[in-house]
Amino acid sequence: MEKIRIKTYGKINLYLEVIKKREDGYHDLQMVMQSIGLYDEVSLQKKERDEITLYTNSPYIPTDEGNIAVQAAKLMKEEFQIDQGVEISITKNIPVAAGLAGGSANAAGVLKGLNELWELKLRDEKLRELGLRLGADVPFVLMEGAAVAEGIGERLTPIEGLKNTWLVLCKPGISISTPEVYKALDLEALERRPLPPGFLSAIEKRDLRTLSKTMYNALESVTAKKHGVIEDIKKKMMQYNAIGAMMTGSGPTVFGIFKDQDRAKKAARNLRKYHHQTYVVNTYNK
Numbered sequence: 713m714e715k716i717r718i719k720t721y722g723k724i725n726l727y728l729e730v731i732k733k734r735e736d737g738y739h740d741l742q743m744v745m746q747s748i749g750l751y752d753e754v755s756l757q758k759k760e761r762d763e764i765t766l767y768t769n770s771p772y773i774p775t776d777e778g779n780i781a782v783q784a785a786k787l788m789k790e791e792f793q794i795d796q797g798v799e800i801s802i803t804k805n806i807p808v809a810a811g812l813a814g815g816s817a818n819a820a821g822v823l824k825g826l827n828e829l830w831e832l833k834l835r836d837e838k839l840r841e842l843g844l845r846l847g848a849d850v851p852f853v854l855m856e857g858a859a860v861a862e863g864i865g866e867r868l869t870p871i872e873g874l875k876n877t878w879l880v881l882c883k884p885g886i887s888i889s890t891p892e893v894y895k896a897l898d899l900e901a902l903e904r905r906p907l908p909p910g911f912l913s914a915i916e917k918r919d920l921r922t923l924s925k926t927m928y929n930a931l932e933s934v935t936a937k938k939h940g941v942i943e944d945i946k947k948k949m950m951q952y953n954a955i956g957a958m959m960t961g962s963g964p965t966v967f968g969i970f971k972d973q974d975r976a977k978k979a980a981r982n983l984r985k986y987h988h989q990t991y992v993v994n995t996y997n998k
């Protein structure tokens with residue numbers, strides 16, 4: 713096979729609790745992750761010259777080794793001593809630095825794609841282990857669907873996902889640094905909220921009211937405190953008929969959960985007047 717095309721899906725965090733800070737500076741977490749139907753397209757083509765090149769339609773991501781997709785290809789080349797080159801091309805639809813794991817998903821696509829292109833026959837578990845070296849979100853976006861994630865995000869337990877649910881994603885024009893958010897977290901001040909007992913069954917039963925009432929993101933305590941626009945978007949989502957709304961990951965994107973596509977579209981039309989990076993998406997399950 714000479715060329716591979718892969719769709720790389722973003723995620724939202726339906727639950728994110730920070731358990732503790734570890735010696736290595738990372739944080740142990742308890743999360744519920746859900747893939748969403750917003751994806752980038754990654755294509756990989758064998759190259760005569762032994763080099764990694766990257767093209768993209770996005771002016772917002774690097775094309776050199778700063779790109780996590782290039783880092784993923786470099787890791788595969790080094791780990792398996794491949795002396796071939798690859799051309800990576802990324803059509804970006806997922807907003808950048810949004811809390812939607814767009815970069816992580818691209819890296820996951822490169823790991824999966826090169827496994828095929830170079831016929832390495834690596835098992836999913838090995839790909840996840842390589843993925844973790846690139847970023848804490850990579851193991852989940854490799855897996856796709858829905859999962860409880862623990863550790864720094866690498867201990868994954870697949871769960872029955874949230875089926876066919878319409879979401880509005882709204883990203884305000886502020887930039888957030890994930891390391892800064894974790895650094896600013898006041899662990900003492902956090903109210904401890906272990907995953908509520910009914911949470912996973914609410915997802916499974918698609919009980920959107922219970923889900924909306926009990927979803928939680930500990931990182932809102934940092935990002936929403938610093939940027940009033942997060943609460944403002946959450947409020948607007950509710951005014952425009954969302955059942956619930958919350959920030960995903962370290963932000964700044966806020967997602968709203970809607971009863972149906974029409975309500976979601978209507979809310980998105982209103983939100984777009986304030987924030988042009990507003991999307992209507994469905995949940996994505998395998």
Ligand SMILES: C[C@](O)(CO)[C@H](O)COP(=O)(O)OP(=O)(O)OC[C@H]1O[C@@H](n2ccc(N)nc2=O)[C@H](O)[C@@H]1O
Binds near residue numbers: 725738743850
């Ligand atoms: C906020 C989330 O997106 C929620 O899914 C993730 O926790 C972040 O995942 P990510 O962006 O893939 O994270 P990485 O690229 O591995 O790490 C970026 C920075 O976030 C902090 N970090 C990340 C994950 C984690 N469990 N604890 C942390 O403290 C670290 O300071 C790290 O230097």
Ligand SMILES: Nc1ncnc2c1ncn2[C@@H]1O[C@H](COP(=O)(O)OP(=O)(O)OP(=O)(O)O)[C@@H](O)[C@H]1O
Binds near residue numbers: 772773774779780814
């Ligand atoms: N392929 C890529 N796609 C998007 N961002 C990339 C990529 N490669 C490098 N980056 C850089 O990584 C940073 C974070 O981007 P990304 O879109 O992955 O953030 P995110 O959605 O907040 O991820 P997460 O939810 O995992 O924290 C940006 O500053 C961006 O320039």
